[in-house]
Amino acid sequence: QECLGTAEALTLTPEQVADVSARGLTFGFLTNNQSDDFSRTLVAGAEAYSAEIGVDLVINNADFDANTQLSQFDALVQRGVDGIFLTAVDAGSIGQAVRRANSADIPVFIVGGAPARGEVISVMNAASYQGSYDATAAMMEAIGTPNAQIAILGIPFALQTIRDREKGVLDAVGAAGGQIISLQSDFSQDRLLELATNVIQANPDLAGVVATWSLAVNAATEAVAQSGRDILIAGYDSEAPGYMELHSGDTNIVALSGQQAALQGRAALEGLSQAILEAELCEEIITSNLLVTAENYAEMWDIQYPGVKPPWEN
Amino acid sequence: MLLALSDITKRFPGVLALDGARFDLRAGEVHAFMGENGAGKSTLMKIASGLFAPDHGAISLDGEPVSFANPAEAKLAGIHTVFQELTVLPNRSVAENLLIGREPVRAGGLWLDRKAMIAEAQSILDRLGIDLDARVQAGGLSTGQRQMVEIARACAQSPKVLILDEPTSSLGRAEEELLFSLIAQLKAEEVGIVYITHRMSEVFALSDRITVLRDGRFILTGETKNLDRPALIRAMVGRDVAEDRHGLDIDALPVAMETQGLARDPAVRGVDLTLHAGEVLGVAGLMGSGRTELARLLAGIDQPTGGTMTLFGEDYRPHDIRAALGRGVAYVSEDRKGLGLILPLTIGDNIALPSLDRLAERGLIAPRRIRDFARDWMQRLGVKAKDSAVAVETLSGGNQQKVSLAKWLAIQPRVILLDEPTRGVDVGAKAEIYKLIRQIAADGAAVLAISSELPELIQISDRIAVVAHGRISGVVPAAEATEEGLLDLAFDEGTAA
């Protein structure tokens, strides 16, 4: 093996941990927002691990503004941190700053696609395409009829992962002989609920909804429940509300694809540390997704949210 | 003593507005309160009305010491005020304006009784003889009409003390009469009335006692019957002021502006008028007779629906005010607060506004040029202020009026249309403004001056045109004019049809 290519491969040995601790490092950690579960779990994972390996974190979020993220990135370079990890608002718009980090010899590790210029040590991505394909395929199989009418509920966002998720859905639906009759998206959960309700209302033969991000999953679940119709749901992102649905035993959700955010948070620090220890990372590091269903949700929770009490135990 | 203000001091940033001033008021008297512009009259009365707190001094009502934290408290104590700056709300109907804060309600206060409100407001208007529909939006009223609404509002609340701060400054003769009979009535009801005005004739016709203030200091209080006009003026101004009449030979002067059948429905209904360069043509008329509307047509602000105009013999048909300005026609609005001045801006900016193009050198203006320019005009009109950087809204009413005049005189127009040019200006300053108006005319400009104050028109004009019902009911040489004769024409019914 020439390069480190999986989250597991990045794991630091005890000696390496000792080495890292001894250096007294500070890493900058930039998320594209801070009000979603993915970012928070990622940060929580990183924070937990940073304590373990004795590095300091400077954490910031960009509220989905590419200009803001660039400023924050520059401020980190200015502060002279030892490494920067970011979930990009727009990977295409961070390259200029990455170049400045390069010339300051600060390693950069990114989620969301390679920047247009500058060198990053690696791009970490969840298995967006595969995850959404798998969840959708599970739903198509549960529907079982050909020509099933499917609606997509998404987010109108310029992220590579979103496009990969949508492609996964299209391919899985196509493979099962279904047809997409509606594609609606929004940023707000309440608006998504409205959209889902409208789409269900307008299409009497709707058989399934694929929600491609967390709030869409919540909205689709609620809209289907309120309609009282027998519409099946597949989703990308498995979060507490989805888990609770699966836990309730009475749900239309067939499968959710869960990103391992906590794992990514930890891997982020490991990747930066490896780079500082002069290991070679592969160009892309993919973390696999979990396929969460009514059968396995309890196990999956523990993997996805290590150390967090499941909501059904409250 | 009903109301007594003693040893009142009030300082604004950079101005000592009141310096140990005093004032007392008996029940059932009309007490005229006089003084030059900026003497501090309004400020003192705002203190009595709870709008300002004095820096120093005491107020007593019925012998009891009082202090008002806000106008509501003063009102509760029975002190009602018609402020110099109109407080009529443009976005509300006349009825809502009249009854604000005490609207009739039903269902234990849970429901405004609109019908009752309109009925009550209408009955107030009718009782006071004010010809207004209570349902119209106040924003569309003329200044005079707004002033009547203001007066009606204060009178209708059975005041103990009624403070009238220049209530007649935009009233015509008929409304003035109305107000006087109202005052007589309130007087009989033992109401104490403070009457601030710059009109001498009113003071002597109306008041029982007179108090004079100068530069924020008390000068005198005396029985009206013991004072005469020159003495009063001397007390206010500190010197004598001359009064005279004019009467140029019109036929010798070139015609500056001429209108034929000029009309704009419904206010102006066919005006034939000739204005000569070098003369002052006074325009008299009752409130709402269409004088302002006429001036707005001449100034290009509104477009006529009929008739023709010429300017120095050439066709004159300004499609907007800029076109009129471009040809040397300027209009000084009667509505100083709304249309005349930009209150939050400085004196300098206000005066320079229409002259900016001339003040610019290669497209840029040096602030110093504006300053010097404004200072010059402030001096010429005697604007009382620290410097040209003072915001116009902090000036006394009369000084604001002077700024509004200066702004237009400064463009040196060929024709200047003055709408109530001395509204709220003190006698001393009035005399100066009269001189100034005569001077502009003597320098060759054509001056058209609308005024509701007949003595003023007689004093400044060469001829006086009277407007009634949107038409000219007569033109009289000023030398032969009498107030009675002018009023006759103003009431002329022949023009009504």
Add this chain to the structure above:
Amino acid sequence: MKPTRANLADYGLVVAVILIVGGLMVLSPAFRDPANLLGIGRQVAILGIAAAAMTFVILAGEIDLSVGAVASASAVVTAIVLAQGWGILAIPIGLLVGGLFGLLNGLLIVTIAVPSFIATLVSFFIAQGVALTLTGGQTILFDADWFRALFATGSFLGNRSAFWWLVAVALILWWLMARTRFGAQIYALGGDAESASMLGLPVGRLRLIIFTMTGALMGLVGMILIARIGNARADGAIGLEFDAIAAAVIGGARLGGGYGTMPRTMLGVLLIGVLNNGLAILNVDFNTQQVIKGGLVVAVVLIDRWARGKERTA
């Protein structure tokens, strides 16, 4: 001079809305389904209540940028209280949180004369910070069917309770605005604040009441928000302020104060609701929807303005 009375031209906005509704009815059978038309009523509940409150604020010559954040903060607190099992107490607490933020706005504006734009921008930041701190970015789940039925999902007289809350609030605020002394004073205040205070109106107290009332109503909005979807998020109602201001201004409220009526604001709300619903049903994609909505809103206001003709301004 004629008294001002509503004449045909005042209905330009009505005509424009009718045209759009008519157009959508022709284009889409699903849109003209009565169930869908009823659905629009509850879909605009949140926007409608916020716009009704905002109309009051604008009428008084002020602005409130904090409504979205305050509604989100109240929503989060209410959900936490519900999740703690405190039951009915959640309602007064939720209203209180909103009311307190409103009071803070009012106090900043009245006692230290901060312009309302700044005062409410400050509470916007504070409310957002509070909501984020309380949730830690997680979705707060709660289980209270009675609460959800009461504020959103329960059926009553053929529509859901969310719709009836909007009706109630709009009626009450209409009454306050158009049929009480308080309303008359607010019009006076907005028409000319200086004159209003010279007339002896309690200007400071009026402002305090307006902002506190708006805050408390945002508490209600927060509750409806979480009752609709069944969970609470720190960013639940972010951005609501702009939609609310837009609805009021489309309805003819004048920024600067003194003009605005409740029925016309509701027409503005209806316009936005109809466009959102109709374009989703026609499956127009998010970005094209933006373009169409932007253009149509301007066109509607132009038509309305044109119908009313030129007002005499000088």
Add this chain to the structure above:
Amino acid sequence: MSVAAETPSGGRRFAALARDALPYAGLAAVILLFSLSSEFFFNTRNFERLVTDSATLMLVAFGMTLVILLGEIDLSVGAVVALLAVILAQVMDAGVSWPVAVLAVLIIGFGIGLLNGAITVLGDIPSFIVTLGMMAVATGLSYVFTGSISVAIMNEPFLILFYDARFLGLPVPLWITGAAFTATLLFMIRSVPGRELFAVGANPAAARLSGVPVKRRKITVFAIMGALVAMAAVLSAARLGSGAPASAPALTLDAIAAVIIGGASLFGGRASLVRTLMGAALIAVLNNGMVLLNVNIDAQYIVKGVIILLAVVLERLASGARP
């Protein structure tokens, strides 16, 4: 009332100068606070970066000052910056040389501003609605044009010129900001139309009666705003190295806030460019300082709110306004 001090005027010298300097008080306090709390904050490199990074905000805030001075508002700026950056990137991607592309974007920006102004003025409807509509349209178009994928700018000379390059030792964006500031300031207080804006904003009816072509002035200001927005888009694109549809959602509110923090009235007639500069600097310093200080991300909002409040109150107290 400090109204008079806000407006350009003839007779004032030292006192006025001192008063103009007072808004620095709030900013100075914040800078001091950050300098004391973070060793990374107070140094030339950070300040230089700060200035370069806030150039976009500055340019837009300058334009917004004029717009707000008129009692109008422009809600479309953030979306239009993004749209223009997208267009710029796509045009260069298609092989057009950068000077032509920049010129084209300046013209389009100017045109969009003109359109905002023309609809507002000629249609006699609130600019709030017009620019809200423009915001939605511009956002929609920038996503539609790009298919939601940001377009990388590979034109190195362009990137260097508008971001990294220096002239007489100072970065080019600083020169551009400085030039825009000087030009706007000159326009505002030394030109005829500029001075007339104060009158138009405070009392349009009276301004019209004073012979000010109110409509033309308003349209002009929106057009100037459009040009400044276009320049901001060029700098933003060079800085990001791309045309991205989501590049600047926070810009609009930040720019308006900068102007209002600078003491302007949202309802027109009062605004000061110098103070806007201070307001924008305050916002930029805050954002930068919080990263350097590593303030907790949730608490950041609260800290930001409180600091803005303190700065505004301090400034009002210092300039002798009502409490």
